[in-house]
Amino acid sequence: MTIIADQPQATKAEPGQVGGPLLATVRQALAETGARQAVIDEAVLAVASGQVHQAAATAVKEQGTHAVRPFFDCLDLVINHIVTGAPLTAAREAAEALAATPPAQAGHHPWCLPERCIPHRYDDGAVLTEHLGPAYTTELADGHEALRLRAELGSDENLLDYKASVFVWAGDNDGLSFDQDGLGRAIDNLDTFLDGLRHLHRVMGQPRAPKTEGQA
Ligand SMILES: [Zn+2]
Numbered sequence: 001m002t003i004i005a006d007q008p009q010a011t012k013a014e015p016g017q018v019g020g021p022l023l024a025t026v027r028q029a030l031a032e033t034g035a036r037q038a039v040i041d042e043a044v045l046a047v048a049s050g051q052v053h054q055a056a057a058t059a060v061k062e063q064g065t066h067a068v069r070p071f072f073d074c075l076d077l078v079i080n081h082i083v084t085g086a087p088l089t090a091a092r093e094a095a096e097a098l099a100a101t102p103p104a105q106a107g108h109h110p111w112c113l114p115e116r117c118i119p120h121r122y123d124d125g126a127v128l129t130e131h132l133g134p135a136y137t138t139e140l141a142d143g144h145e146a147l148r149l150r151a152e153l154g155s156d157e158n159l160l161d162y163k164a165s166v167f168v169w170a171g172d173n174d175g176l177s178f179d180q181d182g183l184g185r186a187i188d189n190l191d192t193f194l195d196g197l198r199h200l201h202r203v204m205g206q207p208r209a210p211k212t213e214g215q216a
Helices: 020-032 037-062 069-084 089-099 180-203
Strands: 118-121 127-141 146-156 165-170 176-178
Touching: 020 037, 037 069, 069 089, 176 180
Parallel strands: none
Antiparallel strands: 118 127, 127 146, 146 165, 165 176
């Protein structure tokens, strides 16, 4: 007679189980050690948070130049420190590089592209400069028509208000000028619009249901 030793039961995620096999394994393994439920819950939450981070970091890295990429790179270094004990020097240097503002040339903003700034000389000898910074453009094109969007940062010493503005143009229309609060609201509106576009993109492949005989 062959005696089959008890096989350790492989942890399986039930269909539809939130978190998948890894969380099921953590739950079961800790339960087997007699850990308190609060400890199990905390461990499961930590692993789930890590899974969310991994998904977000992967999505950001796939986009290559996403603006939050350096932030996620820093988080990777901190996670590596927690897991392996590797010194945090690299993470601190990366964070300092993130926070560092480049020095401004005299009379310019740190964000100025001084070779593009335009000094205007007046009869009384005064020089008032129109400052120009980075600009971003994109084009929405369907193969027939194209809508070109452009945003540019600038400030003008001719204006009493020393604050910078972001100018946004759509095609050949007159541009819009945003102060910092106004641009924040515009970004929120565009975010909502982009979420809507993503929804339309997700559902646009759904075919029409066949008509009933009565409709045909
Ligand atoms: Zn300037």
